[in-house]
Amino acid sequence: MVNHLKTALLMMSVLLVACATPTKTPISLYEEIGGQPTIEAITDNFIDEISFNKDIYRYFEKTNITRFREKFIEHLCVDTGGPCTYTGDTMLKVHQGQKITETDFNLTVDLLVNAMKKAGLTYVQQNRVLKVLAPMRGEMLYK
Amino acid sequence: MRGKHIKTVMVGGIFLCATPIMAAEGKLLATAGLSQLEGSGGGGLVPWATLAGYDSRDETTALLFMTDVNITDYRLSSIGVATSFYDRVELSYAQQTFGLPVGLVKQLSVGEIKQNVIGAKVRLYGDVVYSTYPQLSIGLQHKQLDDDSVATALGAKDDSGTDFYVAATKVHLGAVAGYNLVWNVTARATKANEMGLLGYGGPDNNGYQMMMEVSVGLLLSPNWVVGMEYRQKPNNLSSVKEDDWTDLFVSYMPNKNINFTAAYADLGTVATQKDQKGVYLSMTGYLW
Incomplete structure (x- = not known):
């Protein structure tokens, strides 16, 4: 029993240490995934995914896609530590009034994951991008 | 009887694979977790704060x-069903069949022990992936031999008892070298001997005791998903010793309709028999 507990605690500590140790990233996530061309590829793939999904496309029916593309690229560039400036509206303002449901939000995350996959991001890189985007969910849901 | 169950569920599984059923797909793949031994959504041994399915609030x-x-x-x-509603409430039912060794059966004139478990869980706070603090749920498992x-x-x-638990679960995106980490901690108040299969309470203790249960997993x-679990157990019976349980698991989740888990479980001493180790296999099929 004590042995089991020890094993469990050891396993936990190993994993916790792994969490605590800062991963040495001399280059930004932006550079790691391939810089501006990759950011643009993700964005184009994302727009493509949305245009083929009727549940999500309805949120974009009145959207100026050229402007959306430009601002999304800027945002993703800034989020991943790239040398850009975001000139668009706040996430709250952009999503307000759309009453985005949790189902549709999560489905859109799946579309973004597909877009990243098609742009050649590894699973680990996809996770890192999702990590920097995840905190914005509060400004998007049910607003 | 067991063979029949396996067949039934396997056929069900094949049906799920072959038919394009619209399942609740509100959550990220793998964040719905697995089916726990007593029927609750969770890991294999431990009920988690996550509810049984991929349902979102809608x-x-x-x-x-x-x-x-x-x-x-x-x-x-253990076979059973679970439903969850709007990512808020989960209801579950499981029937457990514990097959005893022939030597023990001869003395007791009972070939197997059956137990029914009814479970309920309510999510109190959070989202396992997105909230700042871990998702938090409370639940109960009412068991009857x-x-x-x-x-x-x-x-x-x-011959019957009710466990009460509080569970906290969190997914950390990209936490371990870019891989997603999931952990769960559950505190369970219980009187059950070997999950209730050997009854409730005993000469050494007849009250509720708080047991800690932990799961850790890495999404490869x-x-x-690979990971491990630990479940602390009480020692109420003086006639037989009871040990804590651990397992190492690997789960395969090809889509949001089905998942498979294989684990190596170490259950220690169970009803007089020492060093009880072996393979744990589990399959969950989502109906919608």
């Missing part, structure tokens, strides 16, 4: 599961 879901544990001297199977002869013979006080890909 959806409901239902699943069938089948678990088979084959250890040195015993076999345990079909036959109390073995439990009584070993000195247990009751969108479809594969």
